[in-house]
Amino acid sequence: MPPSRAALLSLLTLVLLAGQASADWRICDEGIFRVTGGEAEPAVAHAGQDIAFRVHGVLDRNVTAGMLEVWVSYLGFNVYSKSGDLCEAVPCPLAQGELTLEFKQSLPRTAPPGPYMGCFQATAASGERLFCVDLNFRIALREAADTVADATADAIDAAAQHAVQ
Numbered sequence: 001m002p003p004s005r006a007a008l009l010s011l012l013t014l015v016l017l018a019g020q021a022s023a024d025w026r027i028c029d030e031g032i033f034r035v036t037g038g039e040a041e042p043a044v045a046h047a048g049q050d051i052a053f054r055v056h057g058v059l060d061r062n063v064t065a066g067m068l069e070v071w072v073s074y075l076g077f078n079v080y081s082k083s084g085d086l087c088e089a090v091p092c093p094l095a096q097g098e099l100t101l102e103f104k105q106s107l108p109r110t111a112p113p114g115p116y117m118g119c120f121q122a123t124a125a126s127g128e129r130l131f132c133v134d135l136n137f138r139i140a141l142r143e144a145a146d147t148v149a150d151a152t153a154d155a156i157d158a159a160a161q162h163a164v165q
């Protein structure tokens with residue numbers, strides 16, 4: 001029996017939702033810095049490495065000072081938060097127009113692998129919201145764990161070949 005139209009539609013919906021959930025960035029609040037994109041570089045990082053978070057957008061007017069708040073969550077749990085001077089994170093003043101803001105962060109060596117979300121929220125000294133954006137990134141399995149996994153796969157292959165002979 002061919003799949004029903006309803007089944008195909010719900011499958012399509014699932015695919016679209018999955019695509020949305022894995023988007024790199026999401027606006028969490030509108031501000032005078034209109035966000036047009038964002039990403040983590042590398043998107044899949046290693047624990048202990050540096051990661052750069054970039055937010056692209058258009059700034060409505062010059063900003064000379066502000067605050068930056070950052071939250072990082074892992075599997076829905078808040079694992080890190082920090083707030084401070086925006087101008088310690090990026091060079092100020094921020095000039096009106098198209099801009100890319102880059103925030104560098106070093107990842108703890110002990111960070112477990114998996115999906116993470118960084119929420120970056122900035123406010124101008126005037127009190128106006130600059131932007132709020134969520135950026136997704138992943139921490140890769142540790143190199144050592146990868147090596148063990150490879151060795152295990154090799155051993156299973158060898159055992160399988162032995163069994164076939």
Ligand SMILES: *[C@@H]1O[C@H](CO)[C@@H](O)[C@H](O)[C@H]1NC(C)=O
Pocket residue numbers: 062095096
């Ligand atoms: C914004 O900053 C730029 C560069 O610093 C300056 O040339 C411009 O006059 C400023 N605009 C306003 C409205 O202050």
